[in-house]
Amino acid sequence: MLGYLSHLETGQTNQPLYLFPMCPHFHHPPPGNPLASTSCPSVCLLPPPLSEMKEKNPWHTPVTIILTVIGVIAIVTLVTVAVLQNKPIQQKYKYGIVLDAGSSHTAVYIYEWPAEKDNNTGRVQQKYSCKVKGKGISSYADEPQKAGESLRECMFEAKKQVPKNRHGETPLYLGATAGMRLLNLDDSSASNKVFQAVEEALQRFPFSFQGARILSGQEEGAFGWVTINYLSDRLKQGLETTGALDLGGASTQISFVSDSYNGLESPKNSVNFRLYGNDYHVYTHSFLCYGKDQALGLALAHQTKSGPRTITDPCFHPGYTQTKNYSILYDSPCVSERKPQEAPLSFTLSGSGNFTKCHEVIKSVFDFTSCNYSRCSFNGVFQPTPQGSFGAFSAYYFVMKFLNLTDTSTSIEVVREKLMEYCATPWTKIVKQHPKVDQKYLSEYCFSGTYILTLLIEGYNFTSETYSKIEFIKKIKGSDAGWTLGYMLNLTNMIPAEAPDSPLLPHAGYVSIVTIIAILLFALFILSLRPVWPTCSKQPQIV
Numbered sequence: 001m002l003g004y005l006s007h008l009e010t011g012q013t014n015q016p017l018y019l020f021p022m023c024p025h026f027h028h029p030p031p032g033n034p035l036a037s038t039s040c041p042s043v044c045l046l047p048p049p050l051s052e053m054k055e056k057n058p059w060h061t062p063v064t065i066i067l068t069v070i071g072v073i074a075i076v077t078l079v080t081v082a083v084l085q086n087k088p089i090q091q092k093y094k095y096g097i098v099l100d101a102g103s104s105h106t107a108v109y110i111y112e113w114p115a116e117k118d119n120n121t122g123r124v125q126q127k128y129s130c131k132v133k134g135k136g137i138s139s140y141a142d143e144p145q146k147a148g149e150s151l152r153e154c155m156f157e158a159k160k161q162v163p164k165n166r167h168g169e170t171p172l173y174l175g176a177t178a179g180m181r182l183l184n185l186d187d188s189s190a191s192n193k194v195f196q197a198v199e200e201a202l203q204r205f206p207f208s209f210q211g212a213r214i215l216s217g218q219e220e221g222a223f224g225w226v227t228i229n230y231l232s233d234r235l236k237q238g239l240e241t242t243g244a245l246d247l248g249g250a251s252t253q254i255s256f257v258s259d260s261y262n263g264l265e266s267p268k269n270s271v272n273f274r275l276y277g278n279d280y281h282v283y284t285h286s287f288l289c290y291g292k293d294q295a296l297g298l299a300l301a302h303q304t305k306s307g308p309r310t311i312t313d314p315c316f317h318p319g320y321t322q323t324k325n326y327s328i329l330y331d332s333p334c335v336s337e338r339k340p341q342e343a344p345l346s347f348t349l350s351g352s353g354n355f356t357k358c359h360e361v362i363k364s365v366f367d368f369t370s371c372n373y374s375r376c377s378f379n380g381v382f383q384p385t386p387q388g389s390f391g392a393f394s395a396y397y398f399v400m401k402f403l404n405l406t407d408t409s410t411s412i413e414v415v416r417e418k419l420m421e422y423c424a425t426p427w428t429k430i431v432k433q434h435p436k437v438d439q440k441y442l443s444e445y446c447f448s449g450t451y452i453l454t455l456l457i458e459g460y461n462f463t464s465e466t467y468s469k470i471e472f473i474k475k476i477k478g479s480d481a482g483w484t485l486g487y488m489l490n491l492t493n494m495i496p497a498e499a500p501d502s503p504l505l506p507h508a509g510y511v512s513i514v515t516i517i518a519i520l521l522f523a524l525f526i527l528s529l530r531p532v533w534p535t536c537s538k539q540p541q542i543v
């Protein structure tokens with residue numbers, strides 16, 4: 001295609017006006033050099049008459065024009081779709097509520113997950129948690145109504161946290177652990193009344209209440225294992241799993257996968273899961289009465305066998321004294337059978353802050369002698385050797401965090417030395433150093449730290465090497481480590497047995513690729529029309 005001179009000879013005095021219909025500019029060449037004048041490199045010919053021009057110019061054929069317009073519309077549409085699709089949209093969520101009715105307290109957890117994911121396969125995370133004021137529901141055995149009332153404040157908060165339009169479809173579960181297990185053993189009618197009261201209270205809320213029940217120790221251990229492996233994405237990615245160590249107030253759980261355990265030896269410790277297409281044979285055991293509060297009760301019972309009026313307790317700081325009631329201490333089914341025949345109403349405990357002696361007292365609450373299996377932890381319970389990494393949560397975390405002992409690269413010997421020093425610190429100094437810490441917790445950290453070390457090393461057989469693979473954790477990616485999330489995931493079938501088929505590309509990637517291909521096709525189309533492109537001759541032609 002040629003450029004055209006816009007008008008015929010203009011004479012010496014008149015500058016010729018160069019017009020390049022396909023060039024963007026009209027230019028007047030500099031005076032005296034009409035050829036070196038334009039930004040368009042070509043020099044142009046005179047145009048044929050307009051009618052002839054239209055006939056000869058293939059760009060002006062209706063087909064070319066229609067195709068070009070369609071191409072442009074297609075590109076604009078595709079780019080618009082891509083942009084709109086990638087715009088962040090208001091995420092809609094579904095919710096689930098689980099109440100953890102523990103021995104020491106009750107906590108309400110609200111979980112949320114993207115509503116639009118098929119089969120609820122979106123990531124579930126903790127949206128909110130609320131600690132119920134007061135003690136655990138098992139402490140309301142004598143006034144069950146109050147157990148229900150105690151939950152109201154957190155439940156009203158839950159009502160605010162979950163959007164109103166989701167209330168009716170939000171499942172609400174209450175799971176009770178070792179406190180209610182013990183109450184049920186001790187007085188099943190009182191336990192039923194407490195459940196009746198909490199059920200009535202929870203049914204008054206607009207959620208879809210799915211019932212309240214006592215979890216078995218095995219469930220508590222197994223769901224804790226599911227929670228931490230779900231939150232760390234090990235299940236979805238089929239990675240090696242992490243063991244779970246949970247230390248509550250009344251019970252403690254250990255759960256892990258071991259190459260040497262297939263469930264044949266001691267089948268009651270075996271839990272099998274098929275998750276995301278992988279089979280897991282999990283070893284789990286829950287020790288009732290070996291949570292940190294009940295273990296303290298066991299240790300005190302060991303020291304008060306003969307019903308003394310005073311004891312010197314090496315697990316409490318020097319200068320610490322406390323008067324304890326015999327009937328309260330021996331009220332728990334963990335120690336009730338050991339109550340001394342003759343004992344005064346109370347006894348006075350005076351701390352001596354001696355780690356080594358405290359360790360001895362604590363060891364006495366474990367039975368390391370009987371074992372009818374190939375290997376045991378304690379109390380004749382089968383347990384394979386700990387294998388792989390472990391996440392230790394609940395009281396493991398609270399205590400080790402306070403004692404500044406969460407760094408497990410510190411050798412066990414150094415941990416012992418630090419505990420020795422801490423336990424020997426006078427109580428007055430401890431109180432001064434930690435004026436804001438709850439004095440009940442504060443007085444017990446020496447006992448709790450020594451108990452944790454004894455439980456892990458002598459109880460579960462962690463060695464210097466495997467101890468370093470324990471991580472003391474509270475949360476993983478914003479969600480608390482504990483059994484509640486695993487429990488809800490299980491009841492809502494939120495972890496598929498088989499790995500879901502996933503599209504090759506994420507949606508945004510798909511849209512981008514379609515757009516790029518469309519642009520390339522259009523460019524190809526334009527290039528294919530090259531023979532009919534308007535061209536400017538390289539050879540200057542003077543008209």
Ligand SMILES: Nc1ncnc2c1ncn2[C@@H]1O[C@H](COP(=O)(O)OP(=O)(O)OP(=O)(O)O)[C@@H](O)[C@H]1O
Pocket residue numbers: 101102103104105136177178179247248249250251252291292293394395398399402441
């Ligand atoms: N900040 C803290 N420092 C020390 N101990 C704590 C702290 N917070 C909670 N605890 C104690 O840690 C223990 C474990 O608490 P958690 O709430 O996990 O147990 P729980 O659910 O009540 O017990 P269980 O699971 O045996 O029924 C309890 O004895 C509790 O009193």
